[in-house]
Amino acid sequence: MHYKAPVQEMQFLLDDVFQASDFWQQTPALAESVDMDTALAILEEGARITRELIAPLNRGGDEEGVRFEAGQVTTPTGFKAAYATFAEAGWVGLGGEPEYGGMGMPKMLGVLFDEMCYGASNAFALYSSLTAGAALCIASHGSDELKQRYLPMLYSGQWAGAMDMTEPQAGSDLRHIRTKAVPQEDGSYRLSGTKIFITGGDHDLAENVIHLVLAKLPDAPGGSRGLSLFLVPKFTVNADGSLGGRNGVECGSVEHKMGIKASATCVINFDQAQGYLVGQVNRGLAAMFTMMNYERLSIGIQGLGCAEAGYQMARDYARERKQGQGSGQGLGSGADPIIVHGDVRRMLLQVAAMTEAGRALAVLSGLQLDKLKHQPEADTAALVGLLVPLAKAFLTDTGLESTVLAQQVFGGHGYIRETGVEQLVRDVRIAQIYEGTNGIQALDLLGRKVLPKEGAALKALMALVSRDLADVGEEWAAQKRQVEDAFGQLLDLAGEFKARDNAGDAVNAAAVDYLHALGYATYGYLWLKMVTAAQGQEAKFGAPFTERKAAIARFYFARLFPRFGAHLASARAGEQAVMDLDAALF
Numbered sequence: 001m002h003y004k005a006p007v008q009e010m011q012f013l014l015d016d017v018f019q020a021s022d023f024w025q026q027t028p029a030l031a032e033s034v035d036m037d038t039a040l041a042i043l044e045e046g047a048r049i050t051r052e053l054i055a056p057l058n059r060g061g062d063e064e065g066v067r068f069e070a071g072q073v074t075t076p077t078g079f080k081a082a083y084a085t086f087a088e089a090g091w092v093g094l095g096g097e098p099e100y101g102g103m104g105m106p107k108m109l110g111v112l113f114d115e116m117c118y119g120a121s122n123a124f125a126l127y128s129s130l131t132a133g134a135a136l137c138i139a140s141h142g143s144d145e146l147k148q149r150y151l152p153m154l155y156s157g158q159w160a161g162a163m164d165m166t167e168p169q170a171g172s173d174l175r176h177i178r179t180k181a182v183p184q185e186d187g188s189y190r191l192s193g194t195k196i197f198i199t200g201g202d203h204d205l206a207e208n209v210i211h212l213v214l215a216k217l218p219d220a221p222g223g224s225r226g227l228s229l230f231l232v233p234k235f236t237v238n239a240d241g242s243l244g245g246r247n248g249v250e251c252g253s254v255e256h257k258m259g260i261k262a263s264a265t266c267v268i269n270f271d272q273a274q275g276y277l278v279g280q281v282n283r284g285l286a287a288m289f290t291m292m293n294y295e296r297l298s299i300g301i302q303g304l305g306c307a308e309a310g311y312q313m314a315r316d317y318a319r320e321r322k323q324g325q326g327s328g329q330g331l332g333s334g335a336d337p338i339i340v341h342g343d344v345r346r347m348l349l350q351v352a353a354m355t356e357a358g359r360a361l362a363v364l365s366g367l368q369l370d371k372l373k374h375q376p377e378a379d380t381a382a383l384v385g386l387l388v389p390l391a392k393a394f395l396t397d398t399g400l401e402s403t404v405l406a407q408q409v410f411g412g413h414g415y416i417r418e419t420g421v422e423q424l425v426r427d428v429r430i431a432q433i434y435e436g437t438n439g440i441q442a443l444d445l446l447g448r449k450v451l452p453k454e455g456a457a458l459k460a461l462m463a464l465v466s467r468d469l470a471d472v473g474e475e476w477a478a479q480k481r482q483v484e485d486a487f488g489q490l491l492d493l494a495g496e497f498k499a500r501d502n503a504g505d506a507v508n509a510a511a512v513d514y515l516h517a518l519g520y521a522t523y524g525y526l527w528l529k530m531v532t533a534a535q536g537q538e539a540k541f542g543a544p545f546t547e548r549k550a551a552i553a554r555f556y557f558a559r560l561f562p563r564f565g566a567h568l569a570s571a572r573a574g575e576q577a578v579m580d581l582d583a584a585l586f
């Protein structure tokens with residue numbers, strides 16, 4: 001695995017496309033902890049640690065997988081030592097609250113480090129991502145006592161975090177959760193029940209695993225309003241912060257999976273386990289949502305990291321592998337590198353175009369999350385609500401497509417384990433499924449974010465687009481019109497759904513196509529933003545950088561943006577073609 005983080009691309013986005021320094025300087029909570037020099041130093045060091053420490057573990061981790069013996073989960077060779085080094089350097093607490101030992105870095109920088117981690121090893125990245133997510137939830141909703149006791153240990157990576165929602169009968173529909181939490185006289189709770197598919201639910205990388213568990217009180221109202229959130233440690237924690245005895249939390253087994261084999265996916269049994277309420281009774285889902293916004297973006301970035309890693313592998317292979325001859329060469333005896341062939345170039349360009357726009361979407365989403373946390377504007381919450389499900393689903397759907405294309409560039413060699421590209425295809429696949437399937441993300445996007453309030457969230461994004469595209473040059477004027485027209489059509493279609501009788505089925509049947517149409521329109525906007533920012537930057541990044549950006553943007557508009565129209569037409573086609581067939585006839 002020869003993953004190398006694209007630091008220059010990342011710098012370009014932070015510095016030139018999104019002018020991060022301006023936002024950081026205007027935001028008191030960030031002005032003290034971060035400036036562009038610090039951010040670049042973090043990116044350089046992140047690139048080094050992911051290349052030297054994490055990427056070398058990726059293949060071995062896949063071959064070896066996690067082991068489950070006598071109730072203990074063991075991660076593959078090298079993971080424990082590498083995680084200790086990673087944690088000691090402060091990476092788990094990169095975005096954590098400085099008051100409790102975190103580094104306080106903004107999410108728009110954090111997304112770029114996340115991409116590096118996923119690019120180097122999906123499985124390794126998940127352990128720290130879940131820990132950072134659990135810490136974020138405690139920081140946002142926990143009592144001062146919980147924050148003081150748990151956050152420093154989570155940020156330092158000595159303890160790890162897990163998110164326990166799913167049960168056999170409660171997947172997408174969490175109303176069916178059965179895990180019970182019974183209040184105790186001392187203010188704590190006793191939890192009993194079984195959770196399945198818990199990422200990092202148990203392992204040997206940390207001294208303690210802190211579970212954030214959705215459960216129901218005995219008198220809870222029915223439905224999702226009856227869920228409360230609890231912090232349940234694997235080992236109890238004494239008042240002085242030292243570890244006590246084993247809590248009633250056991251790993252029952254680990255799953256054998258298609259990919260991310262070095263990530264422990266656990267059945268977790270709670271038997272009268274001592275837990276502590278996080279946030280308010282019956283408001284567990286609301287508390288979980290803070291964390292979910294970050295986790296969903298993080299999982300989107302899993303798709304992005306895999307696409308970038310696939311691009312690097314396929315590009316290098318296409319330059320070396322010689323087969324066939326380029327146009328005009330006739331059928332002589334020689335052979336050219338396959339990068340001369342139009343079809344191979346198409347594949348590489350598609351991956352590059354989707355990955356670079358995808359990275360811009362990740363940074364834009366990170367910026368809006370930072371604004372929401374530190375200084376929200378009128379539209380910030382609406383933008384976050386729209387961008388997070390879009391980023392989660394679009395980055396992972398196109399992430400799988402990109403890794404498959406990268407594999408295709410390798411021909412038969414891509415199907416063979418040695419080249420490493422098939423692992424990317426297997427590893428990225430889960431990102432479309434967990435953290436809420438992409439179908440559920442699309443329903444959330446269309447049903448809960450686009451349609452309410454007369455399309456206010458979409459209008460907020462459109463206002464941002466038209467503000468940002470004001471200074472697009474004449475050369476790109478036609479593409480600018482296409483993008484603005486595309487957003488207009490998305491708003492019109494939202495209005496059509498509102499007017500329909502059977503909007504439930506119509507929305508359900510159309511949501512994924514609507515999300516994809518919005519994705520292609522948004523990438524059009526982001527490509528225009530990038531080519532505009534790249535103009536005149538020859539002195540900073542070199543002429544090839546600017547030239548390459550313009551060429552990939554032209555490819556995007558010529559070959560990928562037309563997909564917008566197809567997805568919009570499918571979304572508009574109505575539910576009948578989907579709902580008519582009797583279930584018995586499938």
Ligand SMILES: Cc1cc2nc3c(=O)[nH]c(=O)nc-3n(C[C@H](O)[C@H](O)[C@H](O)COP(=O)(O)OP(=O)(O)OC[C@H]3O[C@@H](n4cnc5c(N)ncnc54)[C@H](O)[C@@H]3O)c2cc1C
Nearest residue numbers: 163164165166171172197198199265434435436437439440
């Ligand atoms: C490797 C792995 C790691 C995981 N890690 C975690 C974790 O750390 N913590 C955790 O709590 N969970 C975790 N999960 C669980 C994961 O989040 C769920 O599997 C996922 O949310 C889907 O739930 P389900 O599997 O029950 O599928 P189901 O809910 O049964 O869905 C099946 C299909 O029906 C569709 N569907 C369901 N409802 C609707 C609807 N209303 N409208 C349209 N389509 C619908 C879905 O999109 C899907 O295509 C993990 C799962 C895996 C495989």
